[in-house]
Amino acid sequence: MNKVLVIVAHADDEAIGCGGTLLKHSDNGDKIQIIYMTNGISARNTLIQEKEQKEINKRLNAQQQACQLLNTDKFYNYDFPDNQMDQVPLINVTQAIEKVIDDFQPNMIYTHHGGDLNIDHRIVHQAVMTACRPQPNSTITTILTFEVNSSTEWSSTSIGDYFMPNYFIDISQLQTRKQQLLAYYQPEMRDFPHSRSIKAINILNQWRGNQVGLERAEAFMLIRKIV
Numbered sequence: 001m002n003k004v005l006v007i008v009a010h011a012d013d014e015a016i017g018c019g020g021t022l023l024k025h026s027d028n029g030d031k032i033q034i035i036y037m038t039n040g041i042s043a044r045n046t047l048i049q050e051k052e053q054k055e056i057n058k059r060l061n062a063q064q065q066a067c068q069l070l071n072t073d074k075f076y077n078y079d080f081p082d083n084q085m086d087q088v089p090l091i092n093v094t095q096a097i098e099k100v101i102d103d104f105q106p107n108m109i110y111t112h113h114g115g116d117l118n119i120d121h122r123i124v125h126q127a128v129m130t131a132c133r134p135q136p137n138s139t140i141t142t143i144l145t146f147e148v149n150s151s152t153e154w155s156s157t158s159i160g161d162y163f164m165p166n167y168f169i170d171i172s173q174l175q176t177r178k179q180q181l182l183a184y185y186q187p188e189m190r191d192f193p194h195s196r197s198i199k200a201i202n203i204l205n206q207w208r209g210n211q212v213g214l215e216r217a218e219a220f221m222l223i224r225k226i227v
Contacts, residue, residue, distance in 0.1 A: 002030040003139070005106035007097060007128050009085070009120035010040035011063035012185040016201055017146030018110050019070075020171030020178045021218050026071045033104050034075040035097065036063065037124055038082040040188075062184040069181055076100060085123040093127040101131055105139045110146060113221060115160025118151040122160065129223075143223040149204060150196040165219035168208060172215035175202070 004025050008014045014022065014034055025032055039056045060077070067075050078096055080088055111128045112121035125145065132140050144167060147153070152163045171178060182189065182198050192199040202216075209217035 002028070002108050003104060003106040004030050004032045004108045004110065005100065005104055006032065006034045007037070007109065007111040007124060008034065009037050009112065009118065009124045010082070011036050011059050011066070012040070012188045013112070013121075013148050014110075015066055015178075015181045015185055016196075017112075017148045018144075018218055018220075019066075019181045020174040020205070020216070021110070021169045022070050023174050023177050023181070024169065024171065031073045032070055033073050033100065033106070034067065034070075035078065035100055036076065037078050037080045037085065037093070037096075038120060039077070039079065040082055058187065062187070065184045066181055069177070069184075074104075080120075083118070083120055085120045088123075090123070090127060090130065093123060094130045097127055097131040101140070107139050108142045108144070109140060110144050110220075113145040113147060113152050113163045115155050115162060116148065116151045117154040117156075117159065118148070121148065121151055132224075140224075141226040144220040145223060146218065146220050147204075149201055150190075150194070153195060163219075163221065165208065165211075165221055167220040167222040168212045168214070168217040169220070170209070170214050170217055171205060172209065172217075175205075175216060178205075 006014050022032060040059055112125045114122060114125040116122055132143060147163050189198055190196045205216040208219040209215050
């Protein structure tokens with residue numbers, strides 16, 4: 001049994017980037033915990049506080065439904081500022097992640113690619129790599145980073161390295177359930193041909209699968225593997 005920790009900036013990142021993979025982990029009986037670093041709302045142009053709170057509640061409800069479908073062991077909601085995590089001392093973000101790692105003792109970590117356009121994704125990646133720096137007796141043996149539509153592919157070399165996947169997980173039999181997972185976050189999705197549409201996410205999964213001779217796959221960059 002694997003102990004899988006997913007660390008994302010916003011609720012819906014886990015569904016887009018590795019939702020099919022997490023469903024596969026769940027089917028295999030693995031334990032899954034998820035850290036959501038922000039509420040995904042606070043940076044938006046909402047002038048009325050009550051309206052903003054309603055949006056937070058809607059997103060929290062979607063997140064809870066997603067976690068139920070994934071059969072997560074536990075999830076954490078932190079309140080770091082949305083799209084402003086670069087204003088927070090990195091040590092604060094790192095220590096929040098370290099606490100969960102110490103409690104859960106995961107062997108697998110999934111998180112954002114370090115070269116994403118979204119600043120929160122980049123900060124989370126950096127904090128995860130700091131929290132997971134090699135230490136004697138560490139339980140972590142695998143670190144994988146995923147892509148998130150409308151952030152990873154919108155980046156440039158002026159920000160960081162391009163996403164160059166070298167690790168693929170077959171989700172050919174999980175399309176219907178991943179679509180259900182994404183549907184919980186429908187308010188966060190856009191209309192096709194926007195890359196953050198459910199159709200575009202499905203197309204990306206098909207293309208990643210076709211790259212390695214599969215019907216559908218989710219793609220990752222393997223950062224560390226200890227065997």
